[in-house]
Amino acid sequence: MKTTKILSSLAFAVIAITAFSSCKNEQKQGIEEVAINENVETNDSKTNSETVAVGYKIGDEATDFKLKDVSGKMVSLSDYKDAKGFIVIFTCNTCPFAIASEERIVALDNEFKPKGYPVIAINPNNPEVQEDDSYELMQAKAKEAGFTFPYLFDESQTIYAKYGATKTPHVYLLQKDAAAGSAGKNIVKYIGAIDDNVRNASAVKEQFLANAVNELLEGKEISVKETKAIGCSVKQ
Amino acid sequence: MKILVIILFALLLHSCADMEKEAKKDGVVSEVVQKENLQNIEEDLNTEKVVSLNFEELERKYFQKKTDSIYIINFWATWCKPCIKELPAFEKIASDYSDKKIKVLLVSLDFPDKIEGQVIPFIKKNKIQSEVVLLDDADANSWIPKVSPEWSGAIPATVIYKKDNRKFYEQSFTFEELETELKTFL
Numbered sequence: 518m519k520t521t522k523i524l525s526s527l528a529f530a531v532i533a534i535t536a537f538s539s540c541k542n543e544q545k546q547g548i549e550e551v552a553i554n555e556n557v558e559t560n561d562s563k564t565n566s567e568t569v570a571v572g573y574k575i576g577d578e579a580t581d582f583k584l585k586d587v588s589g590k591m592v593s594l595s596d597y598k599d600a601k602g603f604i605v606i607f608t609c610n611t612c613p614f615a616i617a618s619e620e621r622i623v624a625l626d627n628e629f630k631p632k633g634y635p636v637i638a639i640n641p642n643n644p645e646v647q648e649d650d651s652y653e654l655m656q657a658k659a660k661e662a663g664f665t666f667p668y669l670f671d672e673s674q675t676i677y678a679k680y681g682a683t684k685t686p687h688v689y690l691l692q693k694d695a696a697a698g699s700a701g702k703n704i705v706k707y708i709g710a711i712d713d714n715v716r717n718a719s720a721v722k723e724q725f726l727a728n729a730v731n732e733l734l735e736g737k738e739i740s741v742k743e744t745k746a747i748g749c750s751v752k753q
Numbered sequence: 754m755k756i757l758v759i760i761l762f763a764l765l766l767h768s769c770a771d772m773e774k775e776a777k778k779d780g781v782v783s784e785v786v787q788k789e790n791l792q793n794i795e796e797d798l799n800t801e802k803v804v805s806l807n808f809e810e811l812e813r814k815y816f817q818k819k820t821d822s823i824y825i826i827n828f829w830a831t832w833c834k835p836c837i838k839e840l841p842a843f844e845k846i847a848s849d850y851s852d853k854k855i856k857v858l859l860v861s862l863d864f865p866d867k868i869e870g871q872v873i874p875f876i877k878k879n880k881i882q883s884e885v886v887l888l889d890d891a892d893a894n895s896w897i898p899k900v901s902p903e904w905s906g907a908i909p910a911t912v913i914y915k916k917d918n919r920k921f922y923e924q925s926f927t928f929e930e931l932e933t934e935l936k937t938f939l
Contacts, residue, residue, distance in 0.1 A: 613832050684907035714891040745897035750907040
């Protein structure tokens, strides 16, 4: 009987140790998995190299679209009968450069919508690749950041490709062909960045986009038609 | 007795199944957690610095080498998913071709206030061996065209050069793709 008891205790001890050490392993694995998930993207087989986006140049006619706004409504450029043009900004919920630009985009809309150049924001990202760029989270973003403009979802990922947007934020300033009236074509007048310091609004020296819109409003030729800025590549 | 052992075993297994909740209750498990935390803290204490450069400094220091080495310079950031995904390819190139004169430089475009909180922990966690510098230069419109006139500004982006032979890539790389490009310089 005594031997049985000792044997049982031994067996228990062995089982206990095994069980605990397996706990330890599981936990380590768990931590590593979390680390990997945090850092590595879900499997998207496409790379940027596969899509050679040609896109618009200055002077090209920009296509209209019909995309779903965070409000649930479908929005097209042709809905804006009185607009003189549009500030089309490809942006998203997640990119740090897009987030750093949110307040500035709202300010641009407040300044230029009354003057005939409303902001139209479009999220070009595939939420299957960048899950926080989903339509639902776009709605949350628009509310939280106080967007005063449509925030549209390029669900089929065709519009950004036609424009040639490669990153967020990526601005296309369009001017309606005045001669043709409200049915006029939208011509690309400026492509690029909002200003020369995406990280810090208070350190901006050149407001590229605002300058360009003001030049259009004054009937002048835009002096800086294209600029470059760092952005997050569009997630295909 | 046998039954008791089985019951205890079952209980232990059960405790493994729900580690997170149990961690707080179970003394042994939390000791494990503490040990691991201590290790992390020790690693953090050994952290190297990540140097911040403006573009002029970066260009002078890394873009104008006239040696026989091949320089692979990758622009990335910790928040950029496709960048993170391709980093292992750059690391593998550096180690597989360590007998050749190849230098991999990872230029982080993280915001400068994220060096301590994100960039260095990322390097540690992923055991990045290549040199990492942070490009702290807000006026991207003036320096992006100096890296390449073809660059729209999207990352990841990569420059490979040897002396005056230089190529620019605005794309993500697999290891094989990167190796193919590298071989054109060897």
